[in-house]
Amino acid sequence: MTIYLDYAATTPIRPEVLECYVENLKTLGNPSSVHSAGQKVRRALEEAREELASSVNCDRNEVIFTAGGTESNNLAIKGLFWKQRDSDSKKNLIISAGTEHHAVIDPIEWLEQHEGAEVIWLKVNSDGALDFQELETLLELRSQEVALISLMWANNETGIITDIKKVTELASNYSIPVHSDAVAAFGHIETSFKNSGLTAMSISAHKVGGPVGVGALIVARSAKLVSLTHGGGQERGLRAGTMNAPAAKAFALAASKAIEELHAESARLQALRDSLISKVQASAPNAKLTGGASFRMPHNAHFIFEGCSGDSLLFLLDQQGIEVSTGSACQAGVNGPSHVLVAMGRSIPEAYGCIRVTLGSDSTEDDVNAFVNAIPKAIEGALKAGIVNTGAN
Ligand SMILES: Cc1ncc(COP(=O)(O)O)c(C=O)c1O
Incomplete structure (x- = not known):
């Protein structure tokens, strides 16, 4: 044994989530089709969006379904960076921390290597706590250049939790967008999107008793991002491709159960x-x-x-x-x-x-x-x- x-x-898929997933897989229809079969699947997808929004504490149209935490982080970081720099070429600086998951570090390093982004990795102390003084000073000195801040809610290795509200309060003085990788935190500790002050937040189903390969980027209604994929304009134009309604349903159910318990x-x-x-x-x-x-x-x-x-x-x-x-x-x-x-x-x-x-x-x-x-x-x-x-x- x-x-x-x-x-x-990763977590075991909950039996009721597996059942919901399999049931929804049996339903024929593309959620973008206008006929009845398509509309039935669209309804299932929108129910999932509504249910997940209630677990995340956000508006339903702030939920962008993705294929998981990695994709959500890439969309948030590259999408926000490009949008910010397009609007003001001075905005070329990304602030993050060396303790982030590789799904955050690697897209940031990619932007550094391929897009000439400047990156500042904030220090943490020996307990893993972020140096807020460093962040505060940095913002005072260089706020005009900051395209975005990306800091994880909870560390996947050490389990150390960051005070995200404190980060967004500092950033809001300068209207700087803040993204948080909440993959390790969501469903385990309180992560209300509305109360967080975040611009974007990444979550993933397989960390909360849902299937692998589905996640979401929660994107504030006011936020502007460049999409990484181009095609059918699905998901508010931020994630082109036929939406995976069965996985979305399964994720929403798993998240509800996790939040309930x-x-x-x-x-x-x-x-x-x-x-x-x-x-x-x-x-x-x-x-x-x-x-x-x-x-x-x-x-x-x-x-x-x-x-x-x-x-x-x-x-x-x-x-x-x-x-x-x-x-x-x-x-x-x-x-x-x-x-x-x-x-x-x-x-x-x-x-x-x-x-x-x-x-x-x-x-x-x-x-x-x-x-x-x-x-x-x-x-x-x-x-x-x-x-x-x-x-x-
Ligand atoms: C903190 C954190 N971010 C991102 C990811 C990647 O999520 P996914 O496996 O859904 O791509 C993980 C998964 O290990 C994680 O722990």
Whole structure:
């Protein structure tokens, strides 16, 4: 039997969501067709938009369905950047942080390389908290040049939560658009779009019990973006292509369920997670919890195991039937140190030695105990293997 403790990577699809998805897949019709079959699917799509809008706390026409978090981030970042620079050529500066997901870092670096954008990566402290003073000073000095700010709501590796309202309050003094990657936060903590002051917010279905391959970019009605795709002009002209009504329905249902259960489930998972942290710290003296505990996602525990490689630990835990994640950058099969920990000022060996445990709907105290029981053997093996390929201190 395996124990899945990697809910931040993806979540099991809820049975009722799967049923809804399959049922809707059986319905024939293109939502853009004017005949009855098309209009039936259009109605399903619009119901999904309405339902998702209520979970996000936004207007229904602010929901732009996409193929997931990565696409939403690309649309927000490139779309806002291009629109801003088209309107004023001075607006060439993007502000973000080094702890962002690669689905934010990479489109920004792409704009830097291909569009001559200037980028400033804000500093975070060793707890992962953003340097708001740096942001404030930067805006005071260079607000005229800022095309957009993109900062994640919750970090997918460490679970550290950013005060997004504080970011939008600072930016609003200069009418600078703010995008937030809320993929790791939505459905787990409160993320009201209306209250956030955001211009755009990315969310993804498979992090909340929905299917992989569907997400949304929530775009404020007043916001202007350039579309990345051109074709049929669907989704307010921001996402051309036949809309995926079955996936939208499934996403909307999964989101409703997640929001309905949010308070009870986050309290349950937080208690379970706190028990896991104290048990790990009692049994593994080389375990160091990363990040500030007071502003961490309720289902996330992220440790550095000194002297170990996260990859070895992951492998040795997997052999014992425990599925966790290193949370480190793993691109095209090449594992590297966690760029998030590096941005938090951790050493390279530390950034290689982390394990992320994320709990979810099926997690129990038995799962926590199984992880805690498996960890000493995994540490013993990982210490023997040592850390290879660190390249530096
Ligand atoms: C914070 C964050 N942003 C974006 C993504 C990408 O989302 P998707 O898998 O839907 O493309 C992920 C997924 O791991 C994530 O955790």
